[in-house]
Amino acid sequence: MVNGPSILVERLVFAYPDGRQALFGVDFRIEKGERVALLGPNGAGKTTLVLHLNGILGSVAGGTGSGRIKVGGSDLHREHLTEIRRKVGLVFQDPDDQLFMPTVRDDVAFGPANLGLRGAELEQRVQEALVAVGMQDHASIAPHHLSFGQRRRVAVATVLAMRPEVLVLDEPSSNLDPASRRELADILAGLDVTLLMITHDLPYALQLCDRSLLMNGGRIVADGPTRELLGNAGLMAANRLELPYGFDPLSVPGPEHR
Numbered sequence: 197m198v199n200g201p202s203i204l205v206e207r208l209v210f211a212y213p214d215g216r217q218a219l220f221g222v223d224f225r226i227e228k229g230e231r232v233a234l235l236g237p238n239g240a241g242k243t244t245l246v247l248h249l250n251g252i253l254g255s256v257a258g259g260t261g262s263g264r265i266k267v268g269g270s271d272l273h274r275e276h277l278t279e280i281r282r283k284v285g286l287v288f289q290d291p292d293d294q295l296f297m298p299t300v301r302d303d304v305a306f307g308p309a310n311l312g313l314r315g316a317e318l319e320q321r322v323q324e325a326l327v328a329v330g331m332q333d334h335a336s337i338a339p340h341h342l343s344f345g346q347r348r349r350v351a352v353a354t355v356l357a358m359r360p361e362v363l364v365l366d367e368p369s370s371n372l373d374p375a376s377r378r379e380l381a382d383i384l385a386g387l388d389v390t391l392l393m394i395t396h397d398l399p400y401a402l403q404l405c406d407r408s409l410l411m412n413g414g415r416i417v418a419d420g421p422t423r424e425l426l427g428n429a430g431l432m433a434a435n436r437l438e439l440p441y442g443f444d445p446l447s448v449p450g451p452e453h454r
């Protein structure tokens with residue numbers, strides 16, 4: 197059982213090894229089960245922030261930073277990294293960064309097999325994750341024979357197979373055709389996880405996330421109901437966010453009306 201918030205970030209500061217500072221003191225908390233969109237213009241620091249949530253930047257890419265991150269009740273320290281990576285599932289923007297095995301089944305089995313699962317238990321994990329994304333009939337297919345939208349769903353399944361508490365997605369709707377975009381939204385809406393989703397697709401944020409964090413210049417500049425943020429013309433313009441022409445955020449039912 198988890199006590200306290202799913203994600204707690206306090207005074208997070210980070211500079212890349214070349215000296216470029218990307219985070220200037222980020223603070224927020226996300227409660228268990230919340231669905232939160234992470235918005236902001238190019239270069240705002242969104243990817244840098246989410247890569248911290250499962251320890252990728254701190255441990256692999258070097259750089260210097262400070263602050264505190266707690267995920268599912270555990271402080272993010274080197275000695276907890278395995279546990280944290282099990283709790284926070286990161287779905288990268290390009291599914292081909294996540295799929296490298298000969299079949300869909302093998303890709304989805306890879307993470308749980310690394311955790312030591314075998315036999316029927318492993319197969320159950322794989323099946324459960326594939327069913328969650330509607331790809332159970334494609335288990336024996338090579339990922340490169342799937343469409344881009346199907347590959348993205350399999351990438352989500354590879355992470356779900358770890359049964360993460362927090363699912364972090366980097367631009368999940370990018371490069372999807374309208375039907376694939378809608379299908380993925382239905383899948384994401386049905387998952388029982390805490391969700392943090394980087395997106396430039398503002399209607400997608402509105403559809404899936406009650407709450408949004410808006411980043412700019414390595415800081416959180418707004419945190420509130422997605423509908424309010426998107427309805428604030430001054431805030432939107434100041435942060436280079438634009439809704440599709442004619443789109444009225446007040447006209448779309450949000451996740452609370454599903």
Ligand SMILES: Nc1ncnc2c1ncn2[C@@H]1O[C@H](COP(=O)(O)OP(=O)(O)OP(=O)(O)O)[C@@H](O)[C@H]1O
Pocket residue numbers: 212213214216217218236237238239240241242243244245
């Ligand atoms: N590997 C790196 N080395 C040095 N600086 C980097 C590196 N990756 C990102 N940055 C810089 O860190 C800042 C934040 O970048 P980041 O990719 O986190 O922004 P973002 O909000 O995810 O942008 P986008 O919407 O374009 O994906 C930018 O100034 C970027 O140039």
